[in-house]
Amino acid sequence: MPIVRVLAISGSLRAASLNSALLRAVVCLAPADIRVELYTGLNSLPLFNPDIEITDASPVADFHARLLEADGVIIASPEYAHGVTGVMKNALDWMVGSEAFVGKPVALLNASPRATIAQASLKETLTVMSAQVVEAASITLPIIGSHLDEHGIIADPSITTAIREALRAFRMEIVNCKA
Template sequence: MKLLALSGSLRRLSHNTTAVKALKILAPDHVEVTIGSISELPLFNPDREGENIPALATLKLALEAADGLVISSPEYAHGISGPLKNALDWLVSGSEFPEIPIMLINTSPRARHAQDALREVVTTMSGRVIEKASVSIPLLGTELDAQGVVEHPEMSTVIRHGLNEFYLAIAPKL
């Protein structure tokens, strides 16, 4: 199985990027995780949809090759981060997104508004959020890097469990 993982944060020391890096390390051998990038996408403008935008082409190819999408998003002012919403706006009219299974990772369990908004956006785009696979890990306020998350017994167990549930939801359809 191939998964594309996206962090909704552009911050160098982002907890969301840490989470997707840990997910990649924790993935079993039969699950390949590619970490995509949204940092080079220009601001969404429907007038530019026909243009050759290399960062968009790379993202669309990675999504098309994926059996599932993992999204870890921060919450800003009770909403989805601007960079992530921008990326989703670029993908809304493409054929790569509809019906893709989605696993959500929340790195601040007390921040639920962005997760709710993200569910609304991706389901409107015809993505399928796999609730049993979606997880919350308490990274906010820690100094853990990806290896620290991997070595943290509770967090690594939660991520592994989410990955297993995601695999079980996707594998029968492959």
């Protein structure tokens, strides 16, 4: 079976981010036929300016290239004031005029069952960008308030099972899209 390449993006810059911990756990739990790379460059992206080309800002060009190389994208982003985080929206704004998300399978992970408005907004933005949001791989996990770090997430059987099932569904969708 071919290896599927997935870019994982956290919409939080916090050092103790639950979303980042969740994605680090995903990296560890991914089966051998899925290679998950955690993208850590959102903090280096300049503020979106439509007068600047993607290729004119090296951090943006790098982000764009990584998205193009990936077979799929996993996004975990918190909700702030009923919205998508500024860094996540900024990153997506840079990609709106490009082909980076066109037809790209995307899984949305949510570390908080309360964060429904931002999740819906993120899904809408990605849909407008022609991404293929994979519902079977998009899951909400009860991590907020659990005091779990990435090791605790990996040690929790119910969370681990949900992540592995989501990854299997995501891989199946990616392979079907490429066929």
